[in-house]
Structure formats: C-alpha cells, structure tokens
Amino acid sequence: MPADMILQLKGLKKHYPILGGVLRKQINTVKALDGIDLDIYRGECLGLVGESGCGKTTTGKAVIRLHDPSEGSIFYYGKEHGAGRGVDITGLGRRALKKLGIRGKLQMVFQDPTTSLNPRMLIKNIIAEPIRAQNGLGARQMEKRVAELLYMVGLTKDHLLRYPHEFSGGQRQRIAVARAIATDPDFIVLDEPTSALDVSVQAQILNLLKSLQDSLQLTYLFVTHHLLVVKYVSNRTAVMYLGKIVELAPTADLFASPFHPYTHALLSGIPIPDVDHKPHRIVLAGDVPSPMNPPSGCRFHTRCPFAQEVCRRQEPVAAEAAPGRLVACHRWQDVPRLVRERFGK
Amino acid sequence: MPKLIETRDLVTNFYTYEGVVKALNKVGLVIERGTTFGLVGESGCGKSVTARSMMRVVQEPGRIEGGQVLFYPGEDGQEAVELLSQSEAYMQSLRGDQISMIFQEPNAALNPIMTIGDQVAESFLFHRKKEMCAKVLEDLKTADLPWPGLKKLLEFFYRRAAADPGDRLCCWASRTPILKRWQQRLFREARRRSVEIIAALDIANADQVVDRYPHNLSGGMKQRILIAMALACEPLLLIADEATSNLDVTIQAQILDLLRKLKKKSISSILLITHDLGVVAETCDRVGVMYAGSVCEVARVGELFRNPLHPYTRALLDAVPKFSVSGQLKSVEGNVPNLVDPPSGCRFHPRCPLRRKICAQRLPELALAGPDHLVACHLAGGRSGSAQVWGGR
Amino acid sequence: MADRHPRLKELKFTLYRIFRNPSALIGFCLLLMFGIIAVAAPYIAPPKYPRSPYVMPHKGFSPTPRPPSRQNLMGTTSGQYDIFYGVVWGTRTAFKIGFVVVGIAALVGITLGLVAGYFGSLADEIIMRAVDVAFAVPLLVLTMAIIVAFGRGLENVMFALALVEWRVYVRVMRSGILALRDMDYVQAAKVMGVSHVRIMLRHLLPNGIYPVLVIATMDIGSMVITAAFMSFLGLGAPKGYADWGQMVALARNYIIGPPGDPLKYWYTIAFPGLCIILFVLAWNLIGDALRDAFDPKIRRG
Ligand SMILES: Nc1ncnc2c1ncn2[C@@H]1O[C@H](COP(=O)(O)OP(=O)(O)O)[C@@H](O)[C@H]1O
Numbered sequence A: 001m002p003a004d005m006i007l008q009l010k011g012l013k014k015h016y017p018i019l020g021g022v023l024r025k026q027i028n029t030v031k032a033l034d035g036i037d038l039d040i041y042r043g044e045c046l047g048l049v050g051e052s053g054c055g056k057t058t059t060g061k062a063v064i065r066l067h068d069p070s071e072g073s074i075f076y077y078g079k080e081h082g083a084g085r086g087v088d089i090t091g092l093g094r095r096a097l098k099k100l101g102i103r104g105k106l107q108m109v110f111q112d113p114t115t116s117l118n119p120r121m122l123i124k125n126i127i128a129e130p131i132r133a134q135n136g137l138g139a140r141q142m143e144k145r146v147a148e149l150l151y152m153v154g155l156t157k158d159h160l161l162r163y164p165h166e167f168s169g170g171q172r173q174r175i176a177v178a179r180a181i182a183t184d185p186d187f188i189v190l191d192e193p194t195s196a197l198d199v200s201v202q203a204q205i206l207n208l209l210k211s212l213q214d215s216l217q218l219t220y221l222f223v224t225h226h227l228l229v230v231k232y233v234s235n236r237t238a239v240m241y242l243g244k245i246v247e248l249a250p251t252a253d254l255f256a257s258p259f260h261p262y263t264h265a266l267l268s269g270i271p272i273p274d275v276d277h278k279p280h281r282i283v284l285a286g287d288v289p290s291p292m293n294p295p296s297g298c299r300f301h302t303r304c305p306f307a308q309e310v311c312r313r314q315e316p317v318a319a320e321a322a323p324g325r326l327v328a329c330h331r332w333q334d335v336p337r338l339v340r341e342r343f344g345k
Numbered sequence B: 001m002p003k004l005i006e007t008r009d010l011v012t013n014f015y016t017y018e019g020v021v022k023a024l025n026k027v028g029l030v031i032e033r034g035t036t037f038g039l040v041g042e043s044g045c046g047k048s049v050t051a052r053s054m055m056r057v058v059q060e061p062g063r064i065e066g067g068q069v070l071f072y073p074g075e076d077g078q079e080a081v082e083l084l085s086q087s088e089a090y091m092q093s094l095r096g097d098q099i100s101m102i103f104q105e106p107n108a109a110l111n112p113i114m115t116i117g118d119q120v121a122e123s124f125l126f127h128r129k130k131e132m133c134a135k136v137l138e139d140l141k142t143a144d145l146p147w148p149g150l151k152k153l154l155e156f157f158y159r160r161a162a163a164d165p166g167d168r169l170c171c172w173a174s175r176t177p178i179l180k181r182w183q184q185r186l187f188r189e190a191r192r193r194s195v196e197i198i199a200a201l202d203i204a205n206a207d208q209v210v211d212r213y214p215h216n217l218s219g220g221m222k223q224r225i226l227i228a229m230a231l232a233c234e235p236l237l238l239i240a241d242e243a244t245s246n247l248d249v250t251i252q253a254q255i256l257d258l259l260r261k262l263k264k265k266s267i268s269s270i271l272l273i274t275h276d277l278g279v280v281a282e283t284c285d286r287v288g289v290m291y292a293g294s295v296c297e298v299a300r301v302g303e304l305f306r307n308p309l310h311p312y313t314r315a316l317l318d319a320v321p322k323f324s325v326s327g328q329l330k331s332v333e334g335n336v337p338n339l340v341d342p343p344s345g346c347r348f349h350p351r352c353p354l355r356r357k358i359c360a361q362r363l364p365e366l367a368l369a370g371p372d373h374l375v376a377c378h379l380a381g382g383r384s385g386s387a388q389v390w391g392g393r
Numbered sequence C: 001m002a003d004r005h006p007r008l009k010e011l012k013f014t015l016y017r018i019f020r021n022p023s024a025l026i027g028f029c030l031l032l033m034f035g036i037i038a039v040a041a042p043y044i045a046p047p048k049y050p051r052s053p054y055v056m057p058h059k060g061f062s063p064t065p066r067p068p069s070r071q072n073l074m075g076t077t078s079g080q081y082d083i084f085y086g087v088v089w090g091t092r093t094a095f096k097i098g099f100v101v102v103g104i105a106a107l108v109g110i111t112l113g114l115v116a117g118y119f120g121s122l123a124d125e126i127i128m129r130a131v132d133v134a135f136a137v138p139l140l141v142l143t144m145a146i147i148v149a150f151g152r153g154l155e156n157v158m159f160a161l162a163l164v165e166w167r168v169y170v171r172v173m174r175s176g177i178l179a180l181r182d183m184d185y186v187q188a189a190k191v192m193g194v195s196h197v198r199i200m201l202r203h204l205l206p207n208g209i210y211p212v213l214v215i216a217t218m219d220i221g222s223m224v225i226t227a228a229f230m231s232f233l234g235l236g237a238p239k240g241y242a243d244w245g246q247m248v249a250l251a252r253n254y255i256i257g258p259p260g261d262p263l264k265y266w267y268t269i270a271f272p273g274l275c276i277i278l279f280v281l282a283w284n285l286i287g288d289a290l291r292d293a294f295d296p297k298i299r300r301g
C-alpha cells in the first residue's frame, strides 16, 4: 500500500430504493454506484468524468460521508493518524467524525453556487459557519480569519456584509470555495464547480482552484462531465458509466490513447473550440440505459459498437492495461485497432 | 447568399425593480438563407433576448424600444417585411410556420398529458391543414367506403376545408357529435406524417414512440421531438436556443449530427444560440459574438477562430480549455457588468486589456475589418491597424 | 459605514414588494385602525370596573335594544349592554384570540413540521400520524368536550382552537422542509459538521417559514370568526364579555325586527358584525399580499 494514499474506496455500492404503490413498498432500486474501487493519492487531482446520472455526485458524496453507502468501505489515511494507517470511516456517524477531527478535513464544493449558499445568510456568516462548527474562534479572530479566506479566493472585506444574490455566479463560487477551505481540509470534492459558470469565469475559478491546491497542499476529486476541463486540471482521470468505473488512467495517457470504447466515444463527442481540429466522430446510438435495470454483462454493450456475445453475458473485470492504467472491457486490446478500422483515425 | 432575416439597431429593455435592464444595445445581425448562424456569448449577454425580440416574444417586463427586424420571405432576399410594425396576427402566422424555435428546456415546451404523436400531429394540423385536406381528398377518390353517400359527404367537407382551413361549416361539424368524425382521415394523415418525421430524426421505432408521453422519454429524445415539431412545417429559419446545452456529450453529438444532416437536406437556415464555442466551431457557418448586450464581432467561423479581432473574442478563445493546447488558461479579469448600469462607450472597456481613452466615451460601431468580418472595436478600424496592435496570431 | 446595513436593505425590498400591492395597503390601514383602537381602548371607552375592563357596563336589564343616543353612541343591545364599549374592547379580545391561538398553533406546528421534515423516517411517521388523527377530530366536538371538561370561557375556546389548528402548520411546514432538505446549502452545512439544531434554525427555518407566515396571517382573521361562531353557539365568552361574537350572540333574537320594520334593531348586529368582517378582511388582504411578495418565482437573484 503506497504511503501517500489519502482515501481508498473498496467495492463501494449505493442503491437507492424506489418506493411505489399505495403502500410505499420498494418496487425497485437505482443502482447509483455498483462497486467502485478507487485509490486517491495525496496531492493529486483525480478527475471523475461521465454522463449525467452515472453516479459521479453519488461517489463524491459517499467519499466525504454525506450519505451511507449500501456496501463497501472507505478508508481515510490522515496525516495525523500516521503514515499508512487508515481509518475506516464508512460507518462513522457525525459525532465520531467530528471527534476524530475528520469532518473538517473532507470538504466539498457543489455544482451550483446559487443553491449551495443559503440565500438568507450574510457572506460573513456563511464562511464563518464551518469554523464555528469545528472549533470556534473568538469574534476578533473569526473576523480576521474570514477576511483572510475571502482574500485567498480573490474577494475583499467589502463583500462581508452582503447576501449571496448580490454576487455574480463566479463570485458566488469563490465564496463556496472559501467556505470549503475554511476548516483547513486535506481533501475536497469539487462537484462540477464550473458547470454553472461562463467560460471566462470558468477559467478564473479553475486557475484559483489550481493555485489553492498548490498553496494549501490539497487533494481534489474533480467531478465533471466536461472532458476538456478535466484535461486541464487533473493528473489522473476515471471514466464512469452507469455506476462503474470503466477506465482509469493518467490524464495525458487517457486523452492520447484511450482503451475503452466508451472513452473513445466521449472524447470524440466533445465539441472542440478549434476549427482546425476536425475530429473523427463516433456517434453512439441510443441513450444511457436506466440505472434501475442496467444491462447484463458489460453495461455498455447496448451502445458499444464493438459488442460481442461475451459482452452480453459476462461482466468485464478491471484489467491493468499498462502501469497505472485500468480498463474494464473484454476487448480492450483490440479497441484501438477496431476504432481505426471502423472510424478511421 | 440572399438575406433571410436582419436586425438593425435593436434595443430591448427590461423594466425591473432594480432599474431598467438595458439588455440589447443596438444589435445588428444578418442571417443569410441556407446558413447556420451561431450566436455565442456568456450567459446574460442577450442572446435569448435577441432571438425573442426577432420573433417578438420578449417576456415581461421587457419591451422592444427601437430598431428594426427585417424579414425577407422571398427567395431572392429583396423584399423586406419590417416585423416590429406588423400586426400580432401576422406574427402568429409567422411563428412556428416560417420561423420555429426550440429551447434549452424541453419539458417547458411539451405538454405532459398529451402523447408525443398528438403533439407533433397538432403542429401539422395547425400549420398544414389545408395541404393535408387536399391530400385526403386525393386519397378519397380511390377509397372504398361502405356507402356512396358517406363518400360524398366526406368529399364535401374535405373540399371545403381544403379551400379554406378555417371554414365555418367544417368547424361547426367538428364540434358536433357523430358529424365530427369526418376529421378522422385528417387525423390519420397527421399521424402518418408525425411518424414519418420522427423516424427521419434517427429515432428507432417511431410508431411506438408516438404513443408515449413526454415523461417516458429521455432529455435527448425530447429535444429531438421538439426538433421534429419545429420542422413539421418546414420553416425558413430554425432558432435553437441552447438546445443542446443540457444534454450529455454523447447525446449532444447525436443532436448536432442530426442538425447538420437536416441542414444538408433542407435548405432552411439555423440560428444556433449557445455559450459553447466548441459547438459553434463544429456546426456553424457564420458566428456572431455578443457581450453585455452588444454584438462585438461577426465573421465566418474559420476566420473568427483563426483571426479573432475583438479583444473579447480573443479573451474568450483563450479562456476555453482546448484539446491540443495545455498550460495555463488565460482568464478575463472582472465580471460581466450589470446591465442596469452598463459601462459607458464600449461595454467591454472595464475588462479590456487594450482599452484607450476613447473606449469609455464612444460606442464602437460594427465595421468591416476584413472580408466578411465585422468588428465593433475602436482599435480594429482596418485589418492592418489591428494587426499592428495584436501582432500575428 | 456609508451604505446601510444589508438586512435593512433586504427589509426595505420586502416592504416594497408587499406594499406594491394596493390590497396590502388597505389591509394595513384597517389593521392600523384596529390596533389604535385596541391600544387606546381605556381612553376611548373608559371602563366602569377598571379591574375587569372586559365586562361590558349595562344600565338596566331590559331585553329590548335601544337605538344610538348621546350616552350610547352605537345604542345598546339586549340586556342594555353598551355596544360602543363592547366594540372597542372587543378589538382587544379579537387580537388576543388571533395572536394567542395562532401563536400557539404555529409554534407547535412549525416545530413539529421542522422535526418531521428534517429527520424523516420514524419521527416523521409518528408526527404525521398524529396530524392525521388531529385532522379526524371535528372542531365542534372537540370544543364541546373541552367546555364540558373545563367549563365555559374564552380561554377554553382558544385552547380548543389551538389544539385543532396546529395540524395545518405541521403539514405546510413539513412540505416546505422536504423541498429544502436536499438543497445544496443544507448538504454543505452537513459536510461542515453543523449540528442538527443549527441546520434547522439557521438554514431550514428562515427559508421555509414563508408559506407558514402567509397562512398564519390569514388564520388570525379566521380564528376570530371561528371564535365568534363558538360564542354564537354559547360555547365561548360568557354573557356580557366584550367580544364581538358574544355581542352578535346577544342580539340573536333581534336580528330581524318586528313585522313591518325588519331593520329596527340594525345596530345590534351591524357594528359588531362589521368589525368582525373588517378584521378578517384586513388579515386576509395582508396574507394575500404576503403570498405574492414571498412567491419564490419573483424573488430576484
Ligand atoms: N436521493 C436519491 N434517490 C434516488 N435516486 C437517486 C438519488 N440521488 C441520485 N439518484 C440516482 O442515482 C444516479 C446517479 O446520480 P448522480 O450521482 O447524481 O449522477 P451524476 O452526478 O453523475 O450526474 C442517478 O440515476 C440518480 O437518478
């Protein structure tokens, strides 16, 4: 086990019951996560991409213990616990997390800053709240700390006594970031932090996040559906499809030579803001199947251009395609050739 | 290429509690026949308001306060109709018939308690009734009916309806029990056309999809149904306002692919509104860039991406993550201005790295800075001038 | 500091939205009038028995009402009680009924609704079943039971009303909280380790209370009507108590005058009746305006 691991997910599952009928009986389950194994290393930015509904947010929320997973476990390797000594935080309640000092170490920035900031609280109180919840400071110190946090995210003291609606989207996201770093965390889940923002503001926030990562030695789980953003910020990237990770690789490798057919399709589907870049395009047929009844075998087989009989029957296990690269596909060795033949790359 | 629709100095304001939101600041655009025109800009810059002003469907508390919208219905693009001075009835006949609109949020546009087929058929019945009645009349000639009187009766109704879709007698008959069944053949025809057009949009088992309700369909599917409804009457202009922005990459790829194919098949023009420069680069012929209610730059797509002249366009292009380039993204300092109290002169000047004194004083006009390349910037008077300022790219 | 405090600005904006509505203005004027009357009651109609000002003074016991005169500005009702005095002091009674009943009911209802909505599962199940039971109890039966058990009196009527009204507040509050519970800012507060009580008080209550405020406002009026109805049935305030409902009850035999002159005793009904109507109207108008002002769709930003 590498000493610099910070979080480890083992066989994580999250099934939401669907209630129905007059008696509110369980009629089905949404398999939002269906066995996620993921190691997150200290100081890295791990990208998590996939289409909406594939379970990215659920993963992020599970990691920071916003909900209880149905199965599997999460280990946290905090600095204070000694190198390589993990704490199983899967079953820990709110109080236990606080007592172990873990609650403040795992934070999250949400997708939409309009809904993640309480509209009836002043910025001052929004940013002070996590500090108050963790240890509390004297009024004077608190004021100083809040001002310092605001400064770190590029806002000024003048903004303290305002309500969220008086800010633009980008500024609101800065406030959300300030709140997330208020408790001096180790690890932050960034759940689509720029999806609700405009391009010019997106670049500001991405740059801010990058510089904060350097100065505060943060580890990020960067959740997004925007592949070019992931390419810009993350060191490693995991691709999710219907509650499973189908490919995991260093970002540069993933973009240069993807193995999984789904990754191929995703990459080729990105509209590239560059007229000289004429991509070959793999247009997938059909929609993402419902996570209530995921397809048998390989979940991607209903849309995969290279599906074979074995794909329908047997679920592929993640194989180490190259050092540090995992791919879950029966035919990953053939895929680059198949793509070349079929779509001419 | 002949013109199809044009706006001149369009000004639209919103009267809100905070003050007057000056949403459009003399917007001038030309959309030509058979082209895909992309309108890009950050949210709140007035893209939707521009489109809505063109169709005169600006929401409360907005008002169109100045300028012209010229529509060229003829093939040659000579005769113009000024839409802002037309009656509401004229606009209604235009909307959905010659100009169709699809929006970002498909749920708002689909009726949740009607089947997909009925909704698509409705748009045929609304706009193509006359033509369909004529078709049914044609079919009736060869039809076998149980007794000749019925055939006579049906022919009577369809002949009247084909002559005038709003015929009083037919309308009355449509509301009378038993008699109203004369329309059945018309409905069947509308349904046939619906299935046909849905199938044409790469939707598998179209004949089953028509019997479903909107909540049974995915977002991408709904968006396709809306496109089907918009295309039902072969509009001259299709306005797609962020039609793919809520969709996933793979689904967006499908829809864009579809739009491109449709473009090739029918000659209709598309006004594609989006904030995604990637979508623009891949689908559009010409592009207009908007910032804070003004149009900054209009050019052919290749020209715009290779040789952007307006500082805002350049900033925008530098700020998006790209496929090939890596390294630091250049962000634009500052925020989009509040349009209640917009900056004087060039609205971009508080954030512009190249601003001069004149920028805060005078509004730059959209002017030719190269072949088919319009720029609204004081520093882009001519190609050579701008090249000096920015150097080659 | 140059600019005003943001909370003031916010308040000003809310007031602007409320008073943009003319009906709110009318409502507030009416309410202001009632408020002044209630506060100044001892000066407008000095009590005869300062220890128990709510007992209406009466000269004589004749059951036939007397029309307005110099001594009795609005005439006297059956039993020679002074209508003017009753109307003035009845205003205090009306406010008392409205505020006490709605205050208790809303406090209980909001608390339970918050708990049920936020915690869900077992707490929700228990509270909502209790609400269902409360909904099954008819108001009249409950009031009568309480009167029988504790004796006649305005306090007991108010108690009965509060016992019935809280159920509405639980439902409204709970449904609001259910919508807010999964909002990102609540989730964010959880990630920060904020305690449950604080989440409920700082995040859920301030955002979810508006629908409750609207119905509470309207309820103040309707509680007064219901209490008047109880008094009319003889379940409420005792005879001679300065309460509009009770005064209407006193005049029940004189609603229609003798044959040939049906409007002879109009003043016995008109003054207290008008007060009830205006009082209810005032609260309803304000409630309506609040509903529009708090409409989330027109909340800016
Ligand atoms: N609270 C919930 N109850 C039921 N289903 C849920 C809940 N949250 C998420 N889901 C389902 O789980 C799946 C994954 O959701 P999510 O993690 O939010 O996806 P993503 O963030 O990748 O878009 C979706 O199909 C969603 O419908």
Ligand SMILES: Nc1ncnc2c1ncn2[C@@H]1O[C@H](COP(=O)(O)OP(=O)(O)O)[C@@H](O)[C@H]1O
Residues within 6 Å of the ligand: B014, B016, B021, B023, B041, B042, B043, B044, B045, B046, B047, B048, B049, B050, B059, B060, B061, B062, B339
């Ligand atoms: N209904 C409305 N009420 C008030 N202001 C509006 C309304 N609709 C649009 N605006 C204003 O008009 C401007 C342009 O909006 P819009 O055209 O919707 O932007 P976008 O480019 O994102 O489509 C915005 O600044 C917005 O504040």
Ligand code: SF4
Residues within 6 Å of the ligand: A260, A261, A262, A298, A299, A300, A301, A302, A304, A305, A306, A307, A308, A311, A316, A328, A329, A330, A331, A332
């Ligand atoms: S396992 Fe089969 S169906 Fe799945 S991605 Fe690989 S080739 Fe396609």
Ligand code: SF4
Residues within 6 Å of the ligand: B310, B311, B312, B346, B347, B348, B349, B350, B352, B353, B354, B355, B356, B359, B364, B376, B377, B378, B379
């Ligand atoms: S006109 Fe001036 S401020 Fe505006 S874009 Fe050009 S240089 Fe910048």
Ligand SMILES: [Mg+2]
Residues within 6 Å of the ligand: A053, A056, A057, A058
């Ligand atoms: Mg998500």
Ligand SMILES: [Mg+2]
Residues within 6 Å of the ligand: B047, B048, B049, B241, B242
């Ligand atoms: Mg828009």
